[in-house]
Amino acid sequence: MTVGVTLPPPTPTLRVEDLNVSFRSRAGHVDIVRGVSFDIAKGEVFAIIGESGSGKSTAAQAIMGLLPDHARVSGGLLLGGEDIAHISARARRRLLGQRISFISQDALSALNPCTTVGYQIAEVMMVHRGTPRRQAMERAVELLALTGISAPEERVNHYPHQFSGGMRQRALIAMALALEPELLIADEPTTALDATIKAQILELLSSLRARFGMSVLLITHDMGAVARLADRLLVMYAGKAAEVGQATDVFAAPQHPYTRALLRSMPRLDRPGEALVSIPGSPPVPSNPVAGCAFHPRCEQMGEVCMRIAPEEALLRDGHRVACHFASREPTDA
Amino acid sequence: MQVFLRQAILGILVVLSALTLTFILVRLSGDPTSIILPQDATEAQRALLREQLGLNQSLVTQFLSYLGNAVTGDFGKSYFDSESVTSIVMRHLPNTLVLAGASLAIACLFALPLGVMAAVWRDGPVDRFVQVAAVIGASMPSFWVGLLLIQVFAVGLNLFPTYGTGSAAHLALPALTLAIYAFPSLARLTRSSMLEVLPQSYVMAARAKGMPESRVISRTVLRNGMVPVLTLLALEIGNLIGGAVLTETVFAWEGIGRLAITSIQRRDFPVVQGVVAYVAVGFVIVTFLAEVAIRFVNPRLRHK
Ligand SMILES: Nc1ncnc2c1ncn2[C@@H]1O[C@H](COP(=O)(O)OP(=O)(O)OP(=O)(O)O)[C@@H](O)[C@H]1O
Ligand SMILES: [Mg+2]
Numbered sequence: 001m002t003v004g005v006t007l008p009p010p011t012p013t014l015r016v017e018d019l020n021v022s023f024r025s026r027a028g029h030v031d032i033v034r035g036v037s038f039d040i041a042k043g044e045v046f047a048i049i050g051e052s053g054s055g056k057s058t059a060a061q062a063i064m065g066l067l068p069d070h071a072r073v074s075g076g077l078l079l080g081g082e083d084i085a086h087i088s089a090r091a092r093r094r095l096l097g098q099r100i101s102f103i104s105q106d107a108l109s110a111l112n113p114c115t116t117v118g119y120q121i122a123e124v125m126m127v128h129r130g131t132p133r134r135q136a137m138e139r140a141v142e143l144l145a146l147t148g149i150s151a152p153e154e155r156v157n158h159y160p161h162q163f164s165g166g167m168r169q170r171a172l173i174a175m176a177l178a179l180e181p182e183l184l185i186a187d188e189p190t191t192a193l194d195a196t197i198k199a200q201i202l203e204l205l206s207s208l209r210a211r212f213g214m215s216v217l218l219i220t221h222d223m224g225a226v227a228r229l230a231d232r233l234l235v236m237y238a239g240k241a242a243e244v245g246q247a248t249d250v251f252a253a254p255q256h257p258y259t260r261a262l263l264r265s266m267p268r269l270d271r272p273g274e275a276l277v278s279i280p281g282s283p284p285v286p287s288n289p290v291a292g293c294a295f296h297p298r299c300e301q302m303g304e305v306c307m308r309i310a311p312e313e314a315l316l317r318d319g320h321r322v323a324c325h326f327a328s329r330e331p332t333d334a
Numbered sequence: 335m336q337v338f339l340r341q342a343i344l345g346i347l348v349v350l351s352a353l354t355l356t357f358i359l360v361r362l363s364g365d366p367t368s369i370i371l372p373q374d375a376t377e378a379q380r381a382l383l384r385e386q387l388g389l390n391q392s393l394v395t396q397f398l399s400y401l402g403n404a405v406t407g408d409f410g411k412s413y414f415d416s417e418s419v420t421s422i423v424m425r426h427l428p429n430t431l432v433l434a435g436a437s438l439a440i441a442c443l444f445a446l447p448l449g450v451m452a453a454v455w456r457d458g459p460v461d462r463f464v465q466v467a468a469v470i471g472a473s474m475p476s477f478w479v480g481l482l483l484i485q486v487f488a489v490g491l492n493l494f495p496t497y498g499t500g501s502a503a504h505l506a507l508p509a510l511t512l513a514i515y516a517f518p519s520l521a522r523l524t525r526s527s528m529l530e531v532l533p534q535s536y537v538m539a540a541r542a543k544g545m546p547e548s549r550v551i552s553r554t555v556l557r558n559g560m561v562p563v564l565t566l567l568a569l570e571i572g573n574l575i576g577g578a579v580l581t582e583t584v585f586a587w588e589g590i591g592r593l594a595i596t597s598i599q600r601r602d603f604p605v606v607q608g609v610v611a612y613v614a615v616g617f618v619i620v621t622f623l624a625e626v627a628i629r630f631v632n633p634r635l636r637h638k
Binding site: 064066093094095096097098101102104106109110111112113114115116123124127128159161172175 | 534557
């Protein structure tokens, strides 16, 4: 980005500063998220990708303050510039559902089987805004219609088990949008769906994001989804950010060996038919951390320094950051 | 609807088997005339009494006429005071219902909240207490609990009468005995079914929607966790009637449990048969009501 005059950067919707999460276990504390920092700008789709167990969901839950009591969380969290890391449980509750919404991977188990879908949507408005039930249910019908559910007047009184998988995910999205949040956290929103439905849901998310002008934190394994939706992305490995940058930059010129391996290992919609290469070895077990760079045992570029020293994140350009001793160090213009 | 039809048929079968089994078992227990008549009665006197009681007819004839009458709600008259069985049962039944209801209420009052708290604060002090209390409660036979309570509260502290029927004071100790009998299974099931619901992602989703914790527990966790508890409650009522037999005997509480015991002892066949029939019908109705309640709580079953 080349700008003539230096403007003060706009306040990001979410700023995460040096987020650390560890879980207490019998063998002491296990570090799951280790010093992750990123900003999500207003209206931006920010993706986090990484292998299973890298700490993506844990980071999302830490942002929402929903981790269990045996988790220890540190770091800064700013929502629209306000500190949300050090607030009361009551203040956090008012935030969730209103300013931050969450949709989870498994839409069936994310809906209460004993209550109608409509009531679960209406409940958000009833509890947070004191909307009368009748009005809230009417709004739920509108929201269901907005997310593309046909016959919403009827559907609103149905129970989750009467919905198909795709419809449940739409209902969850409707619920998340009820109070027009600034930030939508979507943890693998399409994993449980088949390809056609997956595409529809991504399309829906993308159009609704534009319509409501909200920011989206998208956690996914799906490179197709990242390529289609994400403005920026963070590649997570063993609880750390391996690489952060504009999605187009990272796709075009991945700097971290892990990112390159990951891109080769994941199917991409824009390059169908390309042979997939799985990453040899397996990620470290959190209870038994690797010395030096966590990726070095699996790295094709590994040097002697990697076994001793964990690389710092280095800024390349345009907010493109990489944590690798061997990343091409070009002078930064930031 | 089909489910209810199946339930109804099953219920009729249960009652029929209960009627048949009692009919056979009471007749295996011996000859009533040896108890009703004095020891030195002649064989002719006995034969006469048997004829009056209809016991000289063939078993098949007896069984058919008994079934035929039972369908119309007529279980005959007691051998001893010629009062109709139905009116005897109806005189005792309210006492048992009061006892079972009070003890179930006491058990629920403690077991449900404690079970929920034990699950929510797992491994905390409440959880420890519930676990220990459940083990102790389950390992004490109810007649012994009854005697213990009499010893402490009636004899020692002189707070309640030792035995008898009628007032709330009379009700206290037998109801407590039965409540202690029902508590362990109820508390443990409540705890375990709450523990099953708590890690579900819809509970996390409810928190992620910003629902207050009290609402998360009451609306989401309790409603989902209540389904197995309701099923158990229905069985528990059957258990309580079983437990009532002993407890009523210990406390001389004039309920149908005690009625059954005294009637068995004096071979009052019609009363025994009547008591079992009414209990069986009651049990079937309670099970049916529980099934309806479960369907009300769990919509997944409602639409199947
Ligand atoms: N409540 C918890 N207590 C203890 N350890 C936990 C807890 N939640 C997660 N973990 C551990 O944290 C690590 C990261 O889990 P997390 O769910 O964040 O991974 P993820 O990147 O979301 O993986 P996936 O792609 O499979 O969803 C795992 O090793 C997991 O065992
Ligand atoms: Mg996850």
